[in-house]
Amino acid sequence: MENELCQYICPVESTLDVIGGKWKGIVLYKLLERPRRFSELKRELPTITQRMLTLQLRELEEDGIVHREIYKQIPPKVEYSLTDFGKTLEPILLAMLTWGGQYTSQIIERRSTRKAQSAS
């Protein structure tokens, strides 16, 4: 993130800069299904910290990918959703979803066997 004056060498780079944050993939995937409250996301991403979830959402918001709707009430309620701009990422997210679905196990196995080898 934060490339300021850095010119991108190719478009793939800038795309990854937008969606490549550590938790952005999962967050976007969840928001692709439907809008979610902060606490929902937090619950569905058991290992993320509150702080990181906030930070990642802020970055997505600043890039215009995510909309933050605040309901003035007690207790507070904040709902996150994809903007129209954010929805233009859908083909990419679906492509990643498909690929991951097909090959994740392969990647995991390959990495674990490699690890086993290096231990021998």
Added chain:
Amino acid sequence: MENELCQYICPVESTLDVIGGKWKGIVLYKLLERPRRFSELKRELPTITQRMLTLQLRELEEDGIVHREIYKQIPPKVEYSLTDFGKTLEPILLAMLTWGGQYTSQIIERRSTRKAQSAS
């Protein structure tokens, strides 16, 4: 990278884990066009360090995405190319390429104006 026993929450996550390295996007994009020598990649990615290029290529190699062909000769020549497995990433890379091509300028402008605001 390096998730060992960490279970992925969703497939998008694992996909990003494979292609989400800082330089992997550009490297894959270049290799999608055609195989390249190490020095070619280095030249086309002016800001990457030799060390990082090596590391990123090694990770892609260990994940079975990239093939490393060594030509025994003096001076040495090493050529990198996408494996068949690596080529399964093509739809994702093309989707990212398309998106980036359409919206990169928008992202850059948005980020720069945000920066200008925060300076006021």
Added chain:
DNA sequence: CGGCATCCTCCGGGATACTG
């Protein structure tokens, strides 16, 4: 040419505590 090895810096990101 295409690498490792080393050293060192910086900041991503976790833990914890406090607030409207």
Added chain:
DNA sequence: CAGTATCCCGGAGGATGCCG
């Protein structure tokens, strides 16, 4: 509930130098 504010550590990643 949905955040900020601090503190702090590990590891990503840069610079440099040597090697087959």
